[in-house]
Amino acid sequence: MAGRRRAQRSGDPRVPAPSRAQRPAPGPRRGPLLLTALVVGGLVAGVTGVSSASDTPTGSTSVLAAQMELATVGDDVETLPMASITVAEAEARLAEVAASRAERAAAEAAAAEAAREAARPKAVLPVDGARFTSGYGGRWGTFHYGIDLAAPMRTPEYAAMDGVVLRAGSASGFGLAVYVLHENGDVTVYGHMDSILVEPGQYVEAGETIALLGNRGQSTGPHLHFEVHQGGMNGKRIDPVPWLAARGVEV
Numbered sequence: 335m336a337g338r339r340r341a342q343r344s345g346d347p348r349v350p351a352p353s354r355a356q357r358p359a360p361g362p363r364r365g366p367l368l369l370t371a372l373v374v375g376g377l378v379a380g381v382t383g384v385s386s387a388s389d390t391p392t393g394s395t396s397v398l399a400a401q402m403e404l405a406t407v408g409d410d411v412e413t414l415p416m417a418s419i420t421v422a423e424a425e426a427r428l429a430e431v432a433a434s435r436a437e438r439a440a441a442e443a444a445a446a447e448a449a450r451e452a453a454r455p456k457a458v459l460p461v462d463g464a465r466f467t468s469g470y471g472g473r474w475g476t477f478h479y480g481i482d483l484a485a486p487m488r489t490p491e492y493a494a495m496d497g498v499v500l501r502a503g504s505a506s507g508f509g510l511a512v513y514v515l516h517e518n519g520d521v522t523v524y525g526h527m528d529s530i531l532v533e534p535g536q537y538v539e540a541g542e543t544i545a546l547l548g549n550r551g552q553s554t555g556p557h558l559h560f561e562v563h564q565g566g567m568n569g570k571r572i573d574p575v576p577w578l579a580a581r582g583v584e585v
Contacts, residue, residue, distance in 0.1 A: 428491065457495050457581035458541045460524060461558050463484050466585055470573040479571040480523070480561035481585065487528060487556045488546040493538040494522050494560075494578070500567065502530050508559065510552025513567065520577075521569070523561035526553045 403517050464483035471478060497516040505511035508525030512532060515521050528548025538544055549556045562577045563569045 431452050457578065457583050458492050459483075459578070459583050459585065460492050460494050460522075460560050461489060461547060462492070464489070464558065465481060465556060470575065478526075480559050481574050482557045482559055483585075484555060484557040485547050487548060489556075490543045491524055491527060491545040491547050491558055492541050493544050494583075495581070496539045497522070497538060498542070499532045499534050499536045499538060502533055505551075507552050509553070510545075510548070512544055514544070515566075519565050519569075521561065521563040521567050522574075523559075525559040525561075526550050526554075 398551045403411055464485040466481065467484045468482035470479060470481055493514055495514075495516045497514040499512060500515050500521065501511070501513040503510065505525060510527050511523060511525040512527070512530060513521055513523055524545060526548055528550065529544035529546045530544070531546070532538060532544045547556055547558055553559075560574050562572050562574045564572045578585060
């Protein structure tokens with residue numbers, strides 16, 4: 335029996351088992367390696383995400399994004415040429431503005447002067463608040479060719495109307511006197527003043543102070559002797575009261 339079994343085994347048609355040298359090499363161990371890669375990759379991704387989140391604030395990310403967006407939009411906008419004028423054109427414009435301002439200032443000054451001219455008096459009483467002490471006409475055997483207006487010493491005396499000073503200084507009988515020529519050709523005379531404040535050739539307006547009242551010459555007390563020579567220095571000496579009244583001035 336043993337010899338038969340041994341013969342049967344030796345003659346068994348089964349494929350003989352390969353030798354150790356003929357066995358194929360085992361395949362790579364992919365399972366453990368793949369698991370290791372997944373674990374390491376997850377750790378790296380987690381660390382990177384945490385670092386990025388902590389290093390870049392949300393606000394900074396928004397500002398950066400906005401700046402990038404503006405930069406992108408700006409690149410598409412066309413650059414406009416710079417507008418300009420020449421120096422000569424600028425100087426001409428400055429001259430126009432200066433001329434306009436000067437014209438406006440002149441107009442305003444003219445308007446102010448016109449208002450002042452309209453408001454000021456055209457005729458005044460030569461001494462404000464004076465007492466009428468003597469009139470035009472015969473007096474003590476002589477003719478008195480003017481009127482006397484009494485007031486305290488050195489009271490201001492005014493030009494009765496606009497005019498130009500013809501004479502100013504010493505005068506017979508008056509001590510000191512001032513003669514003023516007016517536009518209508520009449521001359522007004524002021525005598526006995528203590529001091530004179532104008533000079534020949536000076537233009538004076540109605541109400542302008544020309545002297546300070548006094549008591550010089552043939553005088554019995556501080557007063558102004560006031561005369562009107564109709565038509566000029568050598569014209570007829572007329573009564574000053576109606577002459578003043580015709581110009582709205584009461585004595």
